[in-house]
Amino acid sequence: MNIRILLSALAMAGTAAAQPALTIATGGAFTAMDPHFHDLSPNTALTSHVFESLVMTDTNGRPIPGLALSWQPVGSTTWEIKLRPGVTFHDGTPFTADDVVFTMGRAPNVTGSPASFGQYIRPVTRIEVVDTHTLRFHSERPVPLMPMMMTTYAIISRKNGEGMETRDYNSGRAAVGTGPYRFASYTPGDRASFAANATHWAGAPAFSRVTLRMIPNDTARVAALRAGDVDAIDNVPTRDVAQLRAVPGITVQSRVGQRLIYLYPDVGRQISPHVTDLAGRPIPNPLRDVRVRRALSMAINREGIARQLMEGLSVPAGQLMPEGALGFDPEIRPERYDAVAAKRLMTEAGYADGFALTLHGPNDRYVNDEGIAQALAQMWARIGVRVNVATMPSSMFFARTPRDENSMALTGWSSSTGEADTSLINMVATPMPERGWGTVVRASHYSNPETDDLLLRALSTLEPEARGALYRQIIRLGVQRDLAVIPIHHQVNIWATRANVRYAPQIWERTRAMEFTPVQ
Structure with a gap:
């Protein structure tokens, strides 16, 4: 190995090792690692650690660039989307327009889906691939909400997604995205773990490892926070808000969603x-x-x-x-x-x-x-x-x-x-x-x-x-x-955190590691 590459890798590994781990207890039950299986907030929050959308949102829900750098209408029934160059999936495969085409063919048609993503994709009647990083979405009628629709569905790769079913995402076999974290493990009904993607296009994430624990019982979730078993919880029971606010080292935040x-x-x-x-x-x-x-x-x-x-x-x-x-x-x-x-x-x-x-x-x-x-x-x-x-x-x-x-x-x-x-x-x-x-x-x-x-x-x-x-x-x-x-x-929406992390609440209910920062 080239000595510069080796030194760079060692430095990156050292940085990752120095980063803290984050454990979040969520009250919402996530049901799959397949980002297209169920249009459900806990699932979206879970899978967004690994998979990303073309357009993202800021804390107030306004659209910002994601895997798409820009989007603009070209006439009344066409949107042109410019993709972010230089993005790779976790296995090193380059992200291209073809992956978007594959995603939009799969997402509305997942077998057994309790709530489909079709409402966000079916308005697009034809996808035109201009080049590897430019697409045009055509529709029968004007679709003014196209940018927000592009925030809803996660992009998967054709290479890792072709022929794959929901069980393949749950096992990790197909759980290969472009996101800030890589799939580590998923136990249905219990927890999911992710490792930092040090080569993410936006830079390495804040935490070396993230664990989302599903603790639907309110009393157990609050107890886990108070005991220090988790760093943060969402869906704070209203009956516990006043008591938690009085606990030194615990911060409670809320926002109408x-x-x-x-x-x-x-x-x-x-x-x-x-x-x-x-x-x-x-x-x-x-x-x-x-x-x-x-x-x-x-x-x-x-x-x-x-x-x-x-x-x-x-x-x-x-x-x-x-x-x-x-x-x-x-x-x-x-x-x-x-x-x-x-x-x-x-x-x-x-x-x-x-x-x-x-x-x-x-x-x-x-x-x-x-x-x-x-x-x-x-x-x-x-x-x-x-x-x-x-x-x-x-x-x-x-x-x-x-x-x-x-x-x-x-x-x-x-x-x-x-x-x-x-x-x-x-x-x-x-x-x-x-x-x-x-x-x-x-x-x-x-x-x-x-x-x-x-x-x-x-x-x-x-x-x-x-x-x-x-x-x-x-x-x-x-x-x-x-x-x-x-x-x-x-x-x-109510969250509570321990003193070692800070949380920036969003208008959305989704609770993700990307909204947390470590407190040194």
Whole structure:
């Protein structure tokens, strides 16, 4: 070996050895190392250590260069993307336009995916490779959100990805990306470990080794932080925030995020699988009646949930987007709690004696998710709806929901673009796989040609204010009027760290080593 290369390698190894390791305990259950298997925040956070997107975002969610150095519209239906030169995958293979082409062919078509990335890719009808580092994305209609769509899907290499399945990424065989960390190990349901990529195009990362531990139990996650077993945790339970703030050497940080916690009722099927009369006999689905959905919404004491259950760390919601996001409507207020009026609506709809339903949801994915489900059951009992709460680990919840077995479910969604587009596509739009619309994970069976037409117009509208006006119109129809989904609140994201690391909170919920820095 050339002596200069040897000395350089030794110096790099010494630097890496001097860097600290980082252990993060996450409350969100990640389900695969395959970056295209499941459009789920914990998965995106996990896999982004190894794989990178064309466009990245800053702490406020604004697009910044990633594997793409620049992007610009060329006419109304074409975007030209210039790729970053000199980037290599972890095995030394150069990154080129062909890898982007391969990625965009695979990502929407992963076998068994509970929630596909198709909505971000299918608007591109043709990919033109200009040269090894230049592409043009062509579409039938203008796609003003193309830069934000490019933040959502990770780029994989054709060499390491061709013929590979999700299990090959989980084993590490195909887990070869361009990211700041290299795959070390992955144990489903437990943890993943990564080693620093000293040759990363942005320079060596801050930590020599990173471990993400999945600790969905809130008490256990907080205990691990207090004991020093981990350096940081996310999804800090609201009940523990005040106590942790009083512990020397622990810092708590919070930021209102994009995450909406909401309910999706089965508004479409004549017979719904978990709705019966009070004697347990199947009945025609009462959730099809908007008066029943309105009664259920009016019976939710959102302020009480925010004050007592969330310790003030949530923002009651009557719409999909938080204040400041494109699509937020200042004229839409959260549904006012009124159990008496809700009971009148139930009587008017023909359900004076009530009915029974099962409320499904995760018990380890969102802040206080099981507690919220139990609170809803108590609130709905006051208007005659007897609720069986069936919560489960999120890995089970997301795995079973593609079978479309829910009548009412509690879940969450965070827009990947910072606008209302993906929320509307997933919650309000008629499922149309050819467009990448809809998802079986949140199937409410709602379908409205009027809102679909408005959404098509919005997704092709270049001017942000005009696009926002269309978003607001859809939300007034599909959410405020029809209650295709029932918003509860926007979640405040909370992290806690020990004194040896510093964290820069983002608007997104994702928790990644790249946002941490060691404190010397």
